[in-house]
Structures are given as C-alpha cells and as structure tokens.
Amino acid sequence: MKLNPGLLKLDLFCRGIKIDASCDLSKDARPVLRTRGGLGSGLELILPKGLYVNAPIEEHFVKKTPYTLIKKYRDYFIKKNGHIICRIKLPARPKFYERMTTSGKLMSRIGVMQGTYLGIYPAKVCEFWQMGKKMNCQFCSVGLNVGNTEEYEKSVEEVLETVKAAQKEEGITFVHFNTGYLFGEELSILEPYIRAVKKETGLLVGVQCPPSPNLSKYDYLKKMGVDHASFCLEVYDRERFKEICPGKDKYIGQEKYWDAIEYCVKIFGKGKVAGEIIAGLENPLDTIKAIENFAKIGAISTVCIFRPCLGTALEALVPPFPEDMTPVFKKMYEVCLENRIPIGIAPNVKVSLVILPEEGKYFFQNFNINFFIMECKLSILKLLFRIYFRTRIFLKCK
Ligand code: SF4
Structure with missing residues (x-):
C-alpha cells in the first residue's frame, strides 16, 4: 500500500x-x-x-x-x-551548534533548529513557574529547560550572531520567538530582538506570546515588520483549560486569546495569525470546535499532539490514539479551504513539532474542484512570495 x-x-x-x-x-x-x-x-x-x-x-x-x-x-x-x-533522511547536526557567540556561549544554547526554522526563547522563565503555588501549564517543561538545557539569559547580540550563523549555514528563512507569561511585558521584552533580526537579516519573524493586555501593541509589532503571530490557547473546553492551564486561566483568561487573535487577523491578514491547540488533552470534538472558530475569524490552527514530556506533571499520561486524531487534521485542512485562508506560503518553513495546515491535505479525501482551485491559487501565491522574499534578502545582503 x-x-x-x-x-x-x-x-x-x-x-x-x-x-x-x-x-x-x-x-x-x-x-x-x-x-x-x-x-x-x-x-x-x-x-x-x-x-x-x-x-x-x-x-x-x-x-x-x-x-x-x-x-x-x-x-x-x-x-x-x-x-x-x-x-x-536525518537532518544533519547544524555546524553552528558547536560555535560560540562572542560572549562565549554555545549557540545551541541560544537557538534551536525545529524543522527548517530557528526557534528562540529569549526571555527569562515564565512567571507561572515562579509563583509560590505553581501555576504553570501542566504539560509544559519551560521551567525545567531554561537555565538548564538552554541559557537563562540571551542578549540581543548573542541571538543575532546565532540567527546569522543559522541563516548562513542552514539557509533558514524564518525565526520564531516565543516567551512564557511575563506580566504583560512580553512584547516589550522581545522588541529589541525583533528589531535587530529584522534590520540585520531581513528574515521572516514570528512571535508567540500570551496575549498583550494592550492590543495596540500588535499594530506596533506589525510596523516593526513581524510577519506572523501565534497564540497558544492550548485547550478549548473551559473547564479543562482551567485544569491544564491554571495560570493562563487565572491571570489571562480565554477571552483575551480570542480577542487578540481576532485583532491580529485584522492587522496581519488572513493566514498570518495562528491559534495553537494541543490535541489529546480534551475531547477531539472540542479540538475541532477550536479549529472551526479560529478559521471563522481568519486564523489558521497549529495543532500539536500532546506529548507527556518527562519531568512534567503529565508525564505518566499517554498521547491520543492516531485514529481519533485523523478527523481533527482533516477538519484543519477543510476549514482553510472553506474560509479561503492561504496556507503554506512562506518559503522553506517546515515545522517538525506540529502537523501544518497545508499538511492536512494528507488527511483529506474530497478532491473536488474547490481543492484544485485552492491548490492553484496557493502555488501562484507561493511563487510570488518566494520571489519577493529572495529579492528582499538579496538587497539586505548587498
Ligand atoms: S504559559 Fe504555560 S506553556 Fe507557556 S511557558 Fe508558561 S507554563 Fe509553559
């Protein structure tokens, strides 16, 4: 077969x-x-x-x-x-992992290749891990990793050197910054990193932080040149959200996630904003509801499969059954077709941690005329964006 x-x-x-x-x-x-x-x-x-x-x-x-x-x-x-x-195939060990920043830190402790892009968590540990009564999301291991497997502090210079090395050696096109909860200061903390990477490299930049209490900050982010914003709702069902993400529930609340996603779609455009959800921590029908609602407001879904990482509160659980997940990924693709959300446009952005919306076609069987029209449009958009992006990088390197 x-x-x-x-x-x-x-x-x-x-x-x-x-x-x-x-x-x-x-x-x-x-x-x-x-x-x-x-x-x-x-x-x-x-x-x-x-x-x-x-x-x-x-x-x-x-x-x-x-x-x-x-x-x-x-x-x-x-x-x-x-x-x-x-x-x-196995992607080879990036050479820059062995290199040191000018300040003497191993670059693999600054940024990490995940698929074909570079992921960086530049800020300090999420505050939900620091509170007297731990409020961290139950599946998360940021508090076990930052300062242990990666540097606790990463300066703008260290991040920039690592990004440039990854651009030169690995041909990355996209840098993804994320932070945990930092009392609403997340975007201000990321700002100098984003500015430096945009100015010096011209690469695509994505930002993933808890929603800002001040939505106008996203206008500012857009002006800085950020290309993509994503928001980790994680769990759709409200009761389950409370159990799994106590800090997010108490200090942020689900509404803020939906408001920020809707606001960002208006300024960044359809398909440039993602709602992240973890499949396997709630009924798949709830995951599907989240996907449908993201799509209604023009956002794509990035769906992670729950991974019970060692050392986390949920390490003894098991991931979901694959057969329960196939309708989820089928729906993820269908809603993009139905809502005409462009997917998979950015050049050379392959993600190893989630099944991308465009990879949802592997779960789809209804190859009707809409499917072929959408595929044609996406191919043209991809080509145009690739030309634009290459020209931008070429001009930056001149
Ligand atoms: S917000 Fe939740 S998932 Fe994000 S870093 Fe903090 S504890 Fe982890």
Whole structure:
C-alpha cells in the first residue's frame, strides 16, 4: 500500500520511535535538544515528501511503539512491526551548534533548529513557574529547560550572531520567538530582538506570546515588520483549560486569546495569525470546535499532539490514539479551504513539532474542484512570495 507521509507523521507523534543499535545518531543526526516548551525532546526526521517530524524517543509510551529506526549501509529506514516501510533522511547536526557567540556561549544554547526554522526563547522563565503555588501549564517543561538545557539569559547580540550563523549555514528563512507569561511585558521584552533580526537579516519573524493586555501593541509589532503571530490557547473546553492551564486561566483568561487573535487577523491578514491547540488533552470534538472558530475569524490552527514530556506533571499520561486524531487534521485542512485562508506560503518553513495546515491535505479525501482551485491559487501565491522574499534578502545582503 502507498505510504501516506502525513499519517506516518501523526502516528510517530502518537507512538514515538525506538532507535536500533545500528544507528549512529551522534554522527548522522541533529542532537536531541530539549528546549523551550519541551516538544522538541525527540529526534528530528525527514519523512517522504519532505515532511519534518520531531519523533518522541524518550517518553514512557515509546516502549510500546511498533516503529524502529534502523541504519543499513549509509541509509536510514523506518520499520513498523519488523518490516521496512520507508527510507527517511536525518537532518544533519547544524555546524553552528558547536560555535560560540562572542560572549562565549554555545549557540545551541541560544537557538534551536525545529524543522527548517530557528526557534528562540529569549526571555527569562515564565512567571507561572515562579509563583509560590505553581501555576504553570501542566504539560509544559519551560521551567525545567531554561537555565538548564538552554541559557537563562540571551542578549540581543548573542541571538543575532546565532540567527546569522543559522541563516548562513542552514539557509533558514524564518525565526520564531516565543516567551512564557511575563506580566504583560512580553512584547516589550522581545522588541529589541525583533528589531535587530529584522534590520540585520531581513528574515521572516514570528512571535508567540500570551496575549498583550494592550492590543495596540500588535499594530506596533506589525510596523516593526513581524510577519506572523501565534497564540497558544492550548485547550478549548473551559473547564479543562482551567485544569491544564491554571495560570493562563487565572491571570489571562480565554477571552483575551480570542480577542487578540481576532485583532491580529485584522492587522496581519488572513493566514498570518495562528491559534495553537494541543490535541489529546480534551475531547477531539472540542479540538475541532477550536479549529472551526479560529478559521471563522481568519486564523489558521497549529495543532500539536500532546506529548507527556518527562519531568512534567503529565508525564505518566499517554498521547491520543492516531485514529481519533485523523478527523481533527482533516477538519484543519477543510476549514482553510472553506474560509479561503492561504496556507503554506512562506518559503522553506517546515515545522517538525506540529502537523501544518497545508499538511492536512494528507488527511483529506474530497478532491473536488474547490481543492484544485485552492491548490492553484496557493502555488501562484507561493511563487510570488518566494520571489519577493529572495529579492528582499538579496538587497539586505548587498
Ligand atoms: S504559559 Fe504555560 S506553556 Fe507557556 S511557558 Fe508558561 S507554563 Fe509553559
């Protein structure tokens, strides 16, 4: 049977993969760097059709996985229940991971490659981890990582040097900044980093922070040249939101997320704002409701599969069943078609931590005329944006 790489990506998120003794990951692969929220705790793989996945390898549930990574001669393959199902590639260890910033810090402790983009958490630990009674989101491991697997403090110069190294060596087109909750000061803290990266590199920049209490800050963000904004709602059902994200519930509230998403779609445009949701922590029907509501206001959904990272409050849980998740990703794609939301336009932005809206086509069977019209429009938009982006970078480098 023909392999569906979208389904395989989903299955790997839900079941993880074991590493056979034939593999030489220290030589052939990106190191496993547990940074930011912890979702990157797995091994980065490139599946057929160029789909990147960060496959869990260390969590408890991986012991029962049917998948094994093996090496034969120089090539890597995935086996399922003992049978080879496909050849895959391993993205090589980025050279800049070994390099030092001028201040003497390892660049891999400043920024990390996740798929084909660079992710940076430049600020201090999320305040929800610092409160007397811990208010952190139950699945999150930022408080275990910042200051441990990554630098506690990252100066603008250190970030800029790392971004430039990743641009030169890895050809990144996109830098993604995120922070936890910092009493509403998140965007002000990110501002100098964004300014420097925009001015010096011209790369696309995405920002992911809790919603600002002052919505006009997003106008300012847009003026600075930010290309993409995303908001981690995480859980749609209000009671479940309270249980899973106590700090977000008490200090922010779901309404603020919806208000910020709606406001940002108006200024950034359709498809340039994302609502993030974690599938597997609530009934899939609630996840679908979130996806539909994001789409109604012109936002795309980025859907993570719940990963019970080691050391977190939810480490003993298991990810959802893949078969319960296929309607979720089918819907994620359908609503983009129905609401004419452009997806997958940015050049060379492949994400290993989520199934991207455009990858939702692997879950879709209704290849009607609307599908082909949308695919044609997206191809033209992609081409035009690629030309614009390359010209911008060329002019910046001159
Ligand atoms: S807001 Fe929640 S998910 Fe984000 S860093 Fe803080 S605890 Fe983690």
